[in-house]
Amino acid sequence: MSLADLEKQALAELESTSDEAGLRAWHNKYFGKQGEVILATKKVGTLPPEERRAYGQEANRVKEVLTAAHDTAEARIKERALEQSLSSEGIDVTLPGRPLTRGGLHVASRILREIAAIFADLGFQIYRSREVEDDLTNFELLNMPPYHPARDMWDTFHTTVPGVLLRTHTSPGQIHVMREHCPEPIRVILPGMCYRYETITMRSEIMFHQVEGLAVGEHVSMADLKGTIVAFARRMFGEERQVRIRSSYFPFTEPSIEVDMDCIVCGGKGCGLCKRTGWLEIMGAGMVHPVVLKNGGYDPAKFSGFAFGMGPQRITMLKYAIDDIRQFWANDLRFLRQF
Numbered sequence: 001m002s003l004a005d006l007e008k009q010a011l012a013e014l015e016s017t018s019d020e021a022g023l024r025a026w027h028n029k030y031f032g033k034q035g036e037v038i039l040a041t042k043k044v045g046t047l048p049p050e051e052r053r054a055y056g057q058e059a060n061r062v063k064e065v066l067t068a069a070h071d072t073a074e075a076r077i078k079e080r081a082l083e084q085s086l087s088s089e090g091i092d093v094t095l096p097g098r099p100l101t102r103g104g105l106h107v108a109s110r111i112l113r114e115i116a117a118i119f120a121d122l123g124f125q126i127y128r129s130r131e132v133e134d135d136l137t138n139f140e141l142l143n144m145p146p147y148h149p150a151r152d153m154w155d156t157f158h159t160t161v162p163g164v165l166l167r168t169h170t171s172p173g174q175i176h177v178m179r180e181h182c183p184e185p186i187r188v189i190l191p192g193m194c195y196r197y198e199t200i201t202m203r204s205e206i207m208f209h210q211v212e213g214l215a216v217g218e219h220v221s222m223a224d225l226k227g228t229i230v231a232f233a234r235r236m237f238g239e240e241r242q243v244r245i246r247s248s249y250f251p252f253t254e255p256s257i258e259v260d261m262d263c264i265v266c267g268g269k270g271c272g273l274c275k276r277t278g279w280l281e282i283m284g285a286g287m288v289h290p291v292v293l294k295n296g297g298y299d300p301a302k303f304s305g306f307a308f309g310m311g312p313q314r315i316t317m318l319k320y321a322i323d324d325i326r327q328f329w330a331n332d333l334r335f336l337r338q339f
Protein backbone atom coordinates (compact mmCIF):
# COMPACT_ATOMS: atom_id res chain seq x y z
CA MET A 1 0.00 0.00 0.00
CA SER A 2 1.29 3.44 -0.88
CA LEU A 3 1.78 6.05 1.85
CA ALA A 4 -1.08 8.12 0.40
CA ASP A 5 -3.48 5.14 0.53
CA LEU A 6 -2.34 4.32 4.05
CA GLU A 7 -3.07 7.91 5.11
CA LYS A 8 -6.51 7.90 3.50
CA GLN A 9 -7.49 4.55 5.00
CA ALA A 10 -6.29 5.45 8.51
CA LEU A 11 -8.13 8.81 8.50
CA ALA A 12 -11.36 7.15 7.33
CA GLU A 13 -11.17 4.54 10.08
CA LEU A 14 -10.48 7.19 12.69
CA GLU A 15 -13.53 9.15 11.51
CA SER A 16 -15.83 6.22 12.25
CA THR A 17 -14.31 5.48 15.67
CA SER A 18 -16.71 6.54 18.41
CA ASP A 19 -15.36 5.15 21.69
CA GLU A 20 -12.11 4.81 23.65
CA ALA A 21 -11.76 1.08 22.97
CA GLY A 22 -12.02 1.70 19.22
CA LEU A 23 -9.44 4.47 19.49
CA ARG A 24 -7.00 2.17 21.30
CA ALA A 25 -7.46 -0.49 18.62
CA TRP A 26 -6.83 2.07 15.88
CA HIS A 27 -3.69 3.32 17.61
CA ASN A 28 -2.43 -0.21 17.98
CA LYS A 29 -3.14 -1.00 14.33
CA TYR A 30 -1.17 1.96 12.99
CA PHE A 31 1.27 2.96 15.76
CA GLY A 32 1.78 -0.29 17.70
CA LYS A 33 5.03 -2.29 17.54
CA GLN A 34 3.87 -3.93 14.30
CA GLY A 35 1.72 -0.94 13.35
CA GLU A 36 1.37 -0.10 9.68
CA VAL A 37 2.75 3.44 9.98
CA ILE A 38 5.74 2.20 11.94
CA LEU A 39 6.42 -0.57 9.44
CA ALA A 40 6.04 1.86 6.52
CA THR A 41 8.57 4.19 8.14
CA LYS A 42 11.04 1.35 8.64
CA LYS A 43 10.75 0.47 4.95
CA VAL A 44 12.96 3.42 4.07
CA GLY A 45 16.06 1.30 4.76
CA THR A 46 15.17 -1.19 1.98
CA LEU A 47 14.82 1.48 -0.75
CA PRO A 48 17.49 2.48 -3.27
CA PRO A 49 19.47 5.47 -1.92
CA GLU A 50 18.04 7.98 -4.43
CA GLU A 51 14.43 7.28 -3.29
CA ARG A 52 15.09 7.31 0.45
CA ARG A 53 14.99 11.06 1.03
CA ALA A 54 11.64 11.71 -0.64
CA TYR A 55 10.06 8.60 0.88
CA GLY A 56 11.33 9.45 4.34
CA GLN A 57 9.94 12.99 4.16
CA GLU A 58 6.55 11.72 2.98
CA ALA A 59 6.45 9.04 5.71
CA ASN A 60 7.15 11.65 8.39
CA ARG A 61 4.43 13.93 7.02
CA VAL A 62 1.88 11.10 7.13
CA LYS A 63 2.98 10.21 10.64
CA GLU A 64 2.47 13.79 11.82
CA VAL A 65 -0.92 14.12 10.15
CA LEU A 66 -2.16 10.88 11.69
CA THR A 67 -0.81 11.74 15.15
CA ALA A 68 -2.58 15.10 15.08
CA ALA A 69 -5.80 13.48 13.82
CA HIS A 70 -5.57 10.91 16.63
CA ASP A 71 -5.26 13.64 19.29
CA THR A 72 -8.27 15.49 17.88
CA ALA A 73 -10.35 12.30 17.82
CA GLU A 74 -9.29 11.48 21.36
CA ALA A 75 -10.44 14.89 22.63
CA ARG A 76 -13.75 14.50 20.77
CA ILE A 77 -14.37 11.02 22.24
CA LYS A 78 -13.48 12.07 25.79
CA GLU A 79 -15.78 15.06 25.65
CA ARG A 80 -18.64 12.94 24.41
CA ALA A 81 -18.02 10.35 27.16
CA LEU A 82 -18.12 13.11 29.78
CA GLU A 83 -21.34 14.54 28.39
CA GLN A 84 -22.92 11.10 28.44
CA SER A 85 -21.94 10.39 32.03
CA LEU A 86 -23.18 13.80 33.16
CA SER A 87 -26.55 13.43 31.47
CA SER A 88 -27.07 9.82 32.51
CA GLU A 89 -25.78 9.94 36.11
CA GLY A 90 -26.53 13.54 37.07
CA ILE A 91 -25.22 15.24 40.22
CA ASP A 92 -26.80 14.64 43.60
CA VAL A 93 -27.09 18.20 44.93
CA THR A 94 -28.69 16.94 48.16
CA LEU A 95 -25.38 15.46 49.44
CA PRO A 96 -24.12 17.48 52.42
CA GLY A 97 -20.86 19.35 51.78
CA ARG A 98 -17.67 18.64 53.66
CA PRO A 99 -17.35 21.26 56.42
CA LEU A 100 -14.16 23.34 56.40
CA THR A 101 -12.58 23.47 59.84
CA ARG A 102 -11.82 27.01 60.89
CA GLY A 103 -8.72 27.99 62.80
CA GLY A 104 -8.84 30.47 65.65
CA LEU A 105 -6.60 32.37 67.99
CA HIS A 106 -5.29 30.57 71.07
CA VAL A 107 -7.06 31.66 74.23
CA ALA A 108 -3.74 33.00 75.57
CA SER A 109 -3.40 35.29 72.53
CA ARG A 110 -7.01 36.41 72.82
CA ILE A 111 -6.65 37.45 76.44
CA LEU A 112 -3.36 39.24 75.70
CA ARG A 113 -5.12 41.20 72.97
CA GLU A 114 -8.01 41.98 75.27
CA ILE A 115 -5.65 43.27 77.96
CA ALA A 116 -3.70 45.29 75.38
CA ALA A 117 -6.93 46.83 74.04
CA ILE A 118 -8.05 47.92 77.52
CA PHE A 119 -4.70 49.54 78.32
CA ALA A 120 -4.55 51.11 74.85
CA ASP A 121 -7.77 52.94 75.73
CA LEU A 122 -6.03 54.17 78.90
CA GLY A 123 -3.15 55.55 76.82
CA PHE A 124 -0.62 52.72 77.26
CA GLN A 125 1.59 51.60 74.39
CA ILE A 126 2.99 48.07 73.96
CA TYR A 127 6.73 47.59 74.47
CA ARG A 128 8.22 44.25 73.49
CA SER A 129 11.28 43.09 75.37
CA ARG A 130 13.66 40.15 75.00
CA GLU A 131 13.03 36.77 76.69
CA VAL A 132 16.72 35.96 77.13
CA GLU A 133 18.22 38.38 79.63
CA ASP A 134 21.37 38.98 81.58
CA ASP A 135 21.55 38.74 85.35
CA LEU A 136 22.23 42.46 85.51
CA THR A 137 18.91 43.50 83.93
CA ASN A 138 16.77 40.68 85.33
CA PHE A 139 17.92 41.22 88.93
CA GLU A 140 20.62 43.76 89.74
CA LEU A 141 19.24 46.86 88.04
CA LEU A 142 15.86 46.02 89.56
CA ASN A 143 17.35 46.53 93.01
CA MET A 144 18.37 42.92 93.61
CA PRO A 145 22.14 42.63 94.02
CA PRO A 146 23.61 39.11 93.96
CA TYR A 147 23.38 38.69 97.76
CA HIS A 148 19.76 39.88 97.90
CA PRO A 149 17.44 37.31 99.55
CA ALA A 150 14.55 38.37 97.30
CA ARG A 151 16.23 36.44 94.46
CA ASP A 152 14.88 33.33 96.14
CA MET A 153 11.42 34.40 94.98
CA TRP A 154 12.35 33.37 91.43
CA ASP A 155 13.69 29.91 90.54
CA THR A 156 15.70 30.72 87.47
CA PHE A 157 16.63 28.88 84.26
CA HIS A 158 20.29 29.73 83.63
CA THR A 159 21.96 29.16 80.27
CA THR A 160 25.44 27.67 79.80
CA VAL A 161 26.72 31.21 79.29
CA PRO A 162 27.48 32.69 82.72
CA GLY A 163 25.15 35.55 83.64
CA VAL A 164 22.71 34.82 80.80
CA LEU A 165 19.28 33.51 81.78
CA LEU A 166 15.66 33.18 80.69
CA ARG A 167 13.82 36.11 82.18
CA THR A 168 11.84 35.18 85.29
CA HIS A 169 9.50 38.15 84.95
CA THR A 170 8.77 40.93 82.44
CA SER A 171 10.23 43.54 84.81
CA PRO A 172 13.67 43.76 83.10
CA GLY A 173 11.71 45.35 80.25
CA GLN A 174 11.22 48.34 82.57
CA ILE A 175 14.96 49.03 82.44
CA HIS A 176 15.04 48.72 78.62
CA VAL A 177 12.07 50.99 78.01
CA MET A 178 13.25 53.61 80.53
CA ARG A 179 16.76 53.76 79.08
CA GLU A 180 15.32 54.03 75.58
CA HIS A 181 12.91 56.88 76.34
CA CYS A 182 14.52 58.79 79.22
CA PRO A 183 13.75 61.62 80.04
CA GLU A 184 10.38 61.45 78.24
CA PRO A 185 7.32 60.36 80.22
CA ILE A 186 6.42 56.68 79.73
CA ARG A 187 3.14 54.80 79.72
CA VAL A 188 3.60 51.23 78.46
CA ILE A 189 2.59 47.65 79.01
CA LEU A 190 5.21 44.94 78.54
CA PRO A 191 3.57 41.63 77.64
CA GLY A 192 5.51 38.42 77.11
CA MET A 193 6.59 34.95 78.11
CA CYS A 194 8.50 34.32 81.34
CA TYR A 195 10.25 31.20 82.58
CA ARG A 196 10.73 29.71 86.02
CA TYR A 197 12.26 26.46 87.16
CA GLU A 198 9.20 25.21 88.97
CA THR A 199 7.36 21.96 89.47
CA ILE A 200 4.51 21.80 86.96
CA THR A 201 1.23 21.56 88.83
CA MET A 202 -2.37 22.66 88.33
CA ARG A 203 -1.36 26.11 89.53
CA SER A 204 2.20 26.58 88.29
CA GLU A 205 3.92 26.16 84.92
CA ILE A 206 7.55 26.63 83.84
CA MET A 207 6.44 29.07 81.14
CA PHE A 208 3.67 31.63 81.41
CA HIS A 209 2.72 35.08 80.20
CA GLN A 210 3.08 38.22 82.22
CA VAL A 211 1.84 41.68 81.47
CA GLU A 212 3.86 44.37 83.14
CA GLY A 213 2.70 47.96 83.24
CA LEU A 214 4.88 51.01 83.73
CA ALA A 215 4.11 54.72 83.96
CA VAL A 216 6.89 57.22 84.64
CA GLY A 217 6.61 60.99 84.69
CA GLU A 218 6.42 64.02 86.94
CA HIS A 219 3.77 63.79 89.69
CA VAL A 220 2.76 60.19 88.97
CA SER A 221 1.09 59.02 92.19
CA MET A 222 -0.41 56.03 93.95
CA ALA A 223 -3.84 57.48 93.12
CA ASP A 224 -3.01 57.14 89.40
CA LEU A 225 -2.01 53.52 89.99
CA LYS A 226 -5.23 52.75 91.83
CA GLY A 227 -7.37 54.45 89.20
CA THR A 228 -5.64 52.50 86.42
CA ILE A 229 -6.11 49.17 88.20
CA VAL A 230 -9.78 49.79 89.00
CA ALA A 231 -10.47 50.85 85.40
CA PHE A 232 -8.78 47.69 84.14
CA ALA A 233 -10.60 45.34 86.55
CA ARG A 234 -13.98 46.80 85.64
CA ARG A 235 -13.36 46.62 81.88
CA MET A 236 -12.11 43.03 82.20
CA PHE A 237 -14.49 41.58 84.77
CA GLY A 238 -17.55 43.88 84.89
CA GLU A 239 -18.51 47.40 85.96
CA GLU A 240 -19.61 46.37 89.44
CA ARG A 241 -16.13 45.07 90.49
CA GLN A 242 -14.65 46.29 93.75
CA VAL A 243 -10.89 46.45 94.25
CA ARG A 244 -8.96 46.00 97.50
CA ILE A 245 -5.35 46.95 98.08
CA ARG A 246 -3.06 45.26 100.59
CA SER A 247 0.49 46.22 101.43
CA SER A 248 3.16 43.83 100.15
CA TYR A 249 6.83 43.62 99.26
CA PHE A 250 8.70 43.64 95.94
CA PRO A 251 12.34 44.69 95.65
CA PHE A 252 11.63 47.04 92.73
CA THR A 253 8.68 48.97 94.14
CA GLU A 254 8.27 51.11 97.26
CA PRO A 255 5.64 51.05 98.60
CA SER A 256 4.47 47.69 97.15
CA ILE A 257 0.91 46.44 97.04
CA GLU A 258 -1.13 43.37 96.16
CA VAL A 259 -4.42 43.97 94.42
CA ASP A 260 -7.53 41.87 95.04
CA MET A 261 -10.95 42.21 93.50
CA ASP A 262 -14.23 40.94 94.89
CA CYS A 263 -14.96 37.37 93.81
CA ILE A 264 -16.64 37.16 90.39
CA VAL A 265 -18.54 34.03 91.43
CA CYS A 266 -19.93 34.90 94.88
CA GLY A 267 -19.56 38.69 94.82
CA GLY A 268 -17.73 38.66 98.15
CA LYS A 269 -19.89 36.24 100.17
CA GLY A 270 -17.30 33.46 100.03
CA CYS A 271 -17.11 30.38 97.78
CA GLY A 272 -14.75 27.68 96.53
CA LEU A 273 -13.04 29.88 93.92
CA CYS A 274 -12.10 32.61 96.43
CA LYS A 275 -11.40 30.03 99.17
CA ARG A 276 -14.17 31.53 101.35
CA THR A 277 -12.42 34.92 101.51
CA GLY A 278 -14.63 36.76 99.03
CA TRP A 279 -11.53 38.19 97.30
CA LEU A 280 -9.38 37.14 94.32
CA GLU A 281 -5.79 38.26 93.89
CA ILE A 282 -5.27 39.77 90.42
CA MET A 283 -1.89 41.54 90.45
CA GLY A 284 1.09 42.93 92.29
CA ALA A 285 2.00 46.58 91.94
CA GLY A 286 3.64 49.58 93.55
CA MET A 287 5.50 52.84 93.08
CA VAL A 288 8.73 52.36 91.14
CA HIS A 289 11.67 52.14 93.56
CA PRO A 290 14.00 55.19 93.39
CA VAL A 291 16.96 52.89 92.67
CA VAL A 292 15.14 51.41 89.66
CA LEU A 293 14.19 54.87 88.39
CA LYS A 294 17.82 55.94 88.68
CA ASN A 295 18.99 52.77 86.87
CA GLY A 296 16.55 53.63 84.09
CA GLY A 297 18.08 57.09 83.80
CA TYR A 298 15.44 59.15 85.63
CA ASP A 299 16.13 61.47 88.57
CA PRO A 300 14.00 60.13 91.46
CA ALA A 301 13.86 63.65 92.94
CA LYS A 302 12.00 64.87 89.89
CA PHE A 303 10.28 61.80 88.46
CA SER A 304 8.06 59.15 89.96
CA GLY A 305 6.30 56.15 88.51
CA PHE A 306 4.09 53.17 89.15
CA ALA A 307 4.40 49.59 87.95
CA PHE A 308 2.17 46.57 88.05
CA GLY A 309 2.45 42.98 86.93
CA MET A 310 -0.23 40.40 86.28
CA GLY A 311 -0.50 36.88 84.94
CA PRO A 312 -2.83 36.74 81.92
CA GLN A 313 -3.17 32.98 82.44
CA ARG A 314 -4.47 33.62 85.92
CA ILE A 315 -6.81 36.33 84.59
CA THR A 316 -8.08 33.84 81.98
CA MET A 317 -8.55 31.12 84.59
CA LEU A 318 -10.61 33.49 86.72
CA LYS A 319 -12.62 34.77 83.78
CA TYR A 320 -13.51 31.34 82.36
CA ALA A 321 -13.32 29.28 85.58
CA ILE A 322 -10.39 27.14 84.33
CA ASP A 323 -8.96 25.02 87.13
CA ASP A 324 -5.72 23.71 85.57
CA ILE A 325 -3.00 26.02 84.19
CA ARG A 326 -1.40 23.12 82.30
CA GLN A 327 -4.29 23.27 79.81
CA PHE A 328 -2.79 26.37 78.22
CA TRP A 329 0.17 24.65 76.59
CA ALA A 330 -1.17 21.08 76.37
CA ASN A 331 -2.49 21.67 72.81
CA ASP A 332 -5.67 19.77 73.56
CA LEU A 333 -8.19 20.83 70.92
CA ARG A 334 -11.11 19.90 73.18
CA PHE A 335 -9.92 22.64 75.52
CA LEU A 336 -8.89 25.17 72.87
CA ARG A 337 -12.08 24.90 70.79
CA GLN A 338 -14.14 26.30 73.65
CA PHE A 339 -12.82 29.80 73.08
Ligand SMILES: [Zn+2]
Binds near residue numbers: 272276
Ligand atom coordinates in the same frame (compact mmCIF):
# COMPACT_ATOMS: atom_id res chain seq x y z
ZN1 LIG B 1 -16.10 33.57 95.82
